[in-house]
Amino acid sequence: MTFVLVVDDDPAMRRTLSINLRARDYDVETAGDGRSALQIVDERMPDVVLLDLGLPDLDGVAVLRRLRSFTQVPVIVVSARTESDDKVEALDLGADDYVTKPFSIEELLARVRAASRRVGREEPDVVVEVAGLRLDLADGRATRDGVEVHLTPTEWRIVDVLARQRGRLVRQSALLTSVWGPGYDTQTNYLRVHMASIRRKLEVDPSRPTVFLTEPGMGYRLVVG
Incomplete structure (x- = not known):
């Protein structure tokens, strides 16, 4: 339906x-x-x-x-x-x-x-794979070494934005606006909390992230190689 x-x-x-x-x-x-x-x-x-x-x-x-x-x-x-x-x-x-x-x-x-x-034909079939992590952007699924990892809708939106701009710096204000909407572009504490949770779920060693990197005072970057 x-x-x-x-x-x-x-x-x-x-x-x-x-x-x-x-x-x-x-x-x-x-x-x-x-x-x-x-x-x-x-x-x-x-x-x-x-x-x-x-x-x-x-x-x-x-x-x-x-x-x-x-x-x-x-x-x-x-x-x-x-x-x-x-x-x-x-x-x-x-x-x-x-x-x-x-x-x-x-x-x-x-x-x-x-x-x-047209439903189902609009989303591109984009898959990002790095260091045992697989992000299927079309299906909205994340797996680590073949095991599915549950992300909250907000966490997934953050990951999705970073993955679609992989390798590029996404400024904090742009990421906040994309995920939470206009008026939230200064709420950097939102990002810190959710990024910490994303790293716990998706990084091999959350204390030494290699995929979801922080550029201090600027933003975040998803590194694919």
Whole structure:
């Protein structure tokens, strides 16, 4: 069953979309603000996201940017903003489609069906292997010497960002924004705590890391050789 996440600050809109999607056998969850939407994604990755831009906390563009930092889940922007600049910005940031309110429910459902057909073909098949550690970014699995290692969703997002930029320095502020979102770019203590846990789980000797390295005062780097 396709899981659709509806993100809109209008309760009537959330209710309308939920009723119509569930009537067609979609699994639906709703969020009235950006942070709630990201929390849902953190717990369970949707197959399609319907995203309003005018949200009360994080702007929809910020939510889209955050999503695109770690997933290529299809995102259909559903917005009352009709200016071409808004559409161009959303599409440039990685939105798959843009529907302007008011809209035909049948047209929107057709676009959801089209996006659903693309699920599973968007994420690149990226595997990083180093020193007995294997990170399968498409499947979201980490193994050490053939044994699967459980990472929390937040730990995995950190690993995913570093792995996709392996060999390159990822600055603390960029990593914080990618994982926790805008407004967290100075919370370096978050990274220290989670990186310590990641090293305990994935490094051969956590006290002498060779894969997940710290560049003091700058950021982190995943070293592959």
